[in-house]
Amino acid sequence: MADDDLAQIRAARLAQLKQQQGGGSGDNGEEAEQRRKQESEARSHMLAQILEPEAADRLGRIRMVKESRATDVENRLIMLARSGQLRQKVTETQLKEMLASLSEHEKQSGQTMENVKVVRRGGWDDDDDLDDLLNEA
Template sequence: MADDELAQIRAARLAQLKQQGGGRGGGPTGDGGHDDDQKKQESEARSSILHQILEPEAQDRLGRIRLVKESRATDVENRLITLARSGQLRSKVTEDQLKDMLASLSEHEKQSGQTLESVKVVRRGGWDDDDDLDDLLKDS
């Protein structure tokens, strides 16, 4: 069964490489339909690979992550596809393994300072609304 999955991954990768090689040599053609077809085929190839390497529970979790933060889901997908293509995945990825991968991604982002989860508001000191109001009332 693992040989069938590997063959399907290789076929999807070969199709992707053929698409990339064919699109580079011709230059811009002005044909927007070709780009849409290529993007659709790449998306289908990614979906196929992910379907082959993820258990159903992990697929569901990745789908929920995509709803909340698409960039995070894309990062995880790219990492999973890279691992699959390099032969580092020996079995389908479980939901727990996906959670571990997400945790390691979060730690990596925290260490590199890429998170934008907190906002620090610094207010300037030295002014007070109450004093200004009292000054206006005294002058009138």
């Protein structure tokens, strides 16, 4: 299942490395675009093998709302598949759990920013100055 995809990804990466070492031909832009297209196709193919259809649909809806979140989830899924930690296709429920754990992790790492307190020094207050001006008049 993942061996064919892994071979495609490796072949694309090898071609990329050869291109970088080979120097410059005039078609670098076209070759780079073709390489990105191949990598994208290999990635899509691998995700199709990893995800059940309902989970793939949910991931597609997530991509419409927040592409960076979908990319993070895809990267994690591909990493799990490559390391052999996925024994079966990922269900929609498992995808929801993964999303919940990712959002919980983001909350924990961003929590220090939420707890910042602003302490202002006393001794200067605009309201008192305005009251003094009104009382003098």
